[in-house]
Amino acid sequence: MVWINFPFYASLTIGLWLIGIILIYVKSSKRFTHTLSLISLSLGLLVLIYFVVDLWILLDRPPMRTLGETRLWYSLFLPLVGFITYIRWKYKWFVGYTFGLASLFLILNMLYPENYDKTLMPALRSIWFVPHVIVYIISYALLAASSVVSLKALYTIYIQKRKVEVIALADNLVYIGFAFLTLGLLFGALWAKEAWGHYWTWDPKETWALLTWLVYLVYLHLRTFKTVNPTKAIWVLALAFIVLLICWFGVNYLPSAAYSVHTYTETS
Amino acid sequence: MKSYPSGFGESRTLTDSFVKEVTRMTKRRLWENKWSYKEGFIIALGLFLAGIAIEWANGNAPLPVLNYPQNLITGLLYITFLVLSYLFFRKSQWVIFMRSIPAAITSLSFFAWNALIMGLFLQDSKAEGLTSILSLNQVTSSWFYLFSSLYLLTALGTLIIDKLIRFKISNLGILVSHLGLWLVIFGGSMGSFEVSRLEMNLKEGQLTYTATDRLNGTVYEMPFALKLKDFRMEEYPPKIGIVDNVSGKLLHAEGKNIRILEGESSFQIMDWDIRLIDYLESAGKAGSKYYFNNETGSPPAAYLQTISTKGDTVMGWITCGSFSTQYESLKLDDTHSIIMLYPEPKNYISEIELFLPEGKLGDFSLEVNQPYSYNEWEIYQLSYDDEFGKWSDSSVVELVKDPWLPVVYTGIFLMLAGALYLFWFGRLRKNS
Numbered sequence: 001m002v003w004i005n006f007p008f009y010a011s012l013t014i015g016l017w018l019i020g021i022i023l024i025y026v027k028s029s030k031r032f033t034h035t036l037s038l039i040s041l042s043l044g045l046l047v048l049i050y051f052v053v054d055l056w057i058l059l060d061r062p063p064m065r066t067l068g069e070t071r072l073w074y075s076l077f078l079p080l081v082g083f084i085t086y087i088r089w090k091y092k093w094f095v096g097y098t099f100g101l102a103s104l105f106l107i108l109n110m111l112y113p114e115n116y117d118k119t120l121m122p123a124l125r126s127i128w129f130v131p132h133v134i135v136y137i138i139s140y141a142l143l144a145a146s147s148v149v150s151l152k153a154l155y156t157i158y159i160q161k162r163k164v165e166v167i168a169l170a171d172n173l174v175y176i177g178f179a180f181l182t183l184g185l186l187f188g189a190l191w192a193k194e195a196w197g198h199y200w201t202w203d204p205k206e207t208w209a210l211l212t213w214l215v216y217l218v219y220l221h222l223r224t225f226k227t228v229n230p231t232k233a234i235w236v237l238a239l240a241f242i243v244l245l246i247c248w249f250g251v252n253y254l255p256s257a258a259y260s261v262h263t264y265t266e267t268s
Numbered sequence: 269m270k271s272y273p274s275g276f277g278e279s280r281t282l283t284d285s286f287v288k289e290v291t292r293m294t295k296r297r298l299w300e301n302k303w304s305y306k307e308g309f310i311i312a313l314g315l316f317l318a319g320i321a322i323e324w325a326n327g328n329a330p331l332p333v334l335n336y337p338q339n340l341i342t343g344l345l346y347i348t349f350l351v352l353s354y355l356f357f358r359k360s361q362w363v364i365f366m367r368s369i370p371a372a373i374t375s376l377s378f379f380a381w382n383a384l385i386m387g388l389f390l391q392d393s394k395a396e397g398l399t400s401i402l403s404l405n406q407v408t409s410s411w412f413y414l415f416s417s418l419y420l421l422t423a424l425g426t427l428i429i430d431k432l433i434r435f436k437i438s439n440l441g442i443l444v445s446h447l448g449l450w451l452v453i454f455g456g457s458m459g460s461f462e463v464s465r466l467e468m469n470l471k472e473g474q475l476t477y478t479a480t481d482r483l484n485g486t487v488y489e490m491p492f493a494l495k496l497k498d499f500r501m502e503e504y505p506p507k508i509g510i511v512d513n514v515s516g517k518l519l520h521a522e523g524k525n526i527r528i529l530e531g532e533s534s535f536q537i538m539d540w541d542i543r544l545i546d547y548l549e550s551a552g553k554a555g556s557k558y559y560f561n562n563e564t565g566s567p568p569a570a571y572l573q574t575i576s577t578k579g580d581t582v583m584g585w586i587t588c589g590s591f592s593t594q595y596e597s598l599k600l601d602d603t604h605s606i607i608m609l610y611p612e613p614k615n616y617i618s619e620i621e622l623f624l625p626e627g628k629l630g631d632f633s634l635e636v637n638q639p640y641s642y643n644e645w646e647i648y649q650l651s652y653d654d655e656f657g658k659w660s661d662s663s664v665v666e667l668v669k670d671p672w673l674p675v676v677y678t679g680i681f682l683m684l685a686g687a688l689y690l691f692w693f694g695r696l697r698k699n700s
């Protein structure tokens with residue numbers, strides 16, 4: 001049995017978001033239009049939050065075990081990042097990106113529905129499960145957002161041939177995203193010690209998580225003295241996102257994945 | 269147009285060559301003046317190639333083994349070297365470079381390069397050929413990994429000493445983060461020589477005092493003995509699903525296959541309406557029917573009524589079976605059957621008694637994610653005899669000893685603090 005009424009909730013959410021995004025771009029001097037767009041975006045988020053809470057209760061376990069479930073959380077946190085960024089720094093295109101990508105994930109979940117599966121293996125029964133996953137998802141949302149900024153920056157440099165100003169936004173997103181990434185990595189190590197007897201075993205997922213962490217760390221160091229030409233840093237940021245994606249999805253397809261305890265579990 | 273006196277023309281030529289000369293003199297040559305990315309890259313590349321060469325020349329060369337107290341002494345000597353080199357050679361190329369951003373980036377990149385190898389090559393000892401000779405399948409035991417750790421620790425360490433000696437409160441974030449990482453790498457590496465991970469196979473009612481090292485099969489006598497009083501497992505209700513008769517594989521059906529037998533008594537799987545007429549958590553077969561039976565090896569069984577879209581009705585018992593009982597499926601048509609899967613474990617617990625030579629010390633319960641500490645040993649629930657599942661009368665526990673764990677935990681704690689600092693202040697260094 002698939003997630004109850006998910007197509008309904010997801011469509012409602014995407015619909016509300018679409019209205020919100022259109023209203024943001026509509027040229028209107030009325031302040032009301034702007035407020036209405038924010039309300040519409042928030043309503044969409046609330047509908048999605050309601051669904052997630054409902055799913056959590058129905059499944060009787062945190063819905064964070066399968067790929068589809070993590071995509072759901074991503075659909076929640078990415079727009080949250082976009083929303084807060086818009087309120088703070090007024091980047092319209094950013095709202096379009098974050099909410100658009102979240103909608104894509106919701107559509108993916110509708111196309112590839114998962115089983116409503118209450119089972120949670122003993123290894124995941126730990127107080128670390130929820131913090132470790134949530135912190136990573138927040139981090140991925142922020143770092144993915146920063147990667148979009150890097151793409152825009154590359155476009156500005158190479159195609160528009162203008163000076164890049166948007167790197168300050170990238171920096172802000174990466175600092176916070178990296179902080180959460182570090183927390184996720186360390187929570188994982190602390191949990192591993194409680195569950196498997198050692199805090200680090202170079203399991204494929206752990207190794208790629210470390211690689212992701214290291215590449216973003218290189219970016220942070222390149223940005224320490226802001227007088228340095230930012231182009232190199234921007235390329236590192238773009239590369240970092242590829243490593244992140246490999247860590248998130250790619251690990252499941254590597255030959256070594258069969259030996260990993262981290263591959264997302266589906267009912268087999 | 270004015271004509272300039274020839275003196276100007278001569279000066280211009282002189283200026284050109286003067287500028288050329290100055291440029292030639294000030295354009296930095298390698299290993300001169302302030303080292304930067306080029307030098308850092310060469311150091312990293314050189315160390316990597318040196319490590320590879322050692323591996324190749326010796327066919328998977330083992331690293332020196334540093335037991336206690338050699339690891340501690342080596343560690344302290346290394347720290348002393350870092351501190352003294354800073355104190356006495358503060359202005360040298362070496363020290364200035366090691367605490368610089370290019371050193372940080374090149375050492376991190378080199379370390380990441382090794383991690384990439386680990387991410388791409390399966391890290392086990394079963395590989396053969398060049399992969400094995402070059403230690404690509406056991407990177408953490410390789411020379412190039414050792415060299416990259418040393419490069420990273422040296423760069424990190426020099427920076428930390430610098431920030432400690434020239435302490436400013438605005439650098440607290442940097443200091444805490446870097447020191448944390450240094451302790452984790454140092455403690456983890458040094459500690460790896462002293463980590464013990466042993467397995468004890470416990471059988472109900474038996475007293476066991478020997479444990480085996482999984483990696484080399486060495487058997488150790490422990491200062492205590494364990495006796496498994498009871499092993500028990502809670503299970504989820506079993507799931508049912510439709511298989512293809514020819515391949516025997518469960519059909520995916522876009523995730524619309526597989527149902528857990530809980531809650532509802534009628535549902536739909538693919539093209540069939542299914543009604544759960546009877547469910548027995550623990551059953552035994554008599555004749556062609558199943559009855560409640562609570563013996564060891566009694567599996568769950570379900571009596572189903574299935575109606576296909578064409579209106580064909582099939583009824584019968586299914587069971588997943590067990591180590592002592594045959595499974596039973598229900599044939600729906602020529603190509604489909606419905607089966608019951610083994611119930612999945614919800615939780616498993618070992619009730620254990622701890623004995624010292626003098627007598628019994630106490631009891632404890634062991635489950636996954638809840639280890640038990642005794643002196644310097646942590647005891648973990650590892651596995652059980654999964655052929656017997658919840659009727660397993662044996663339980664495998666893992667005993668872990670890690671004397672350097674406090675160092676690593678301190679490092680982790682500092683890194684957590686550093687991450688929160690970064691989150692709160694946005695940068696590790698206060699803007700000037």
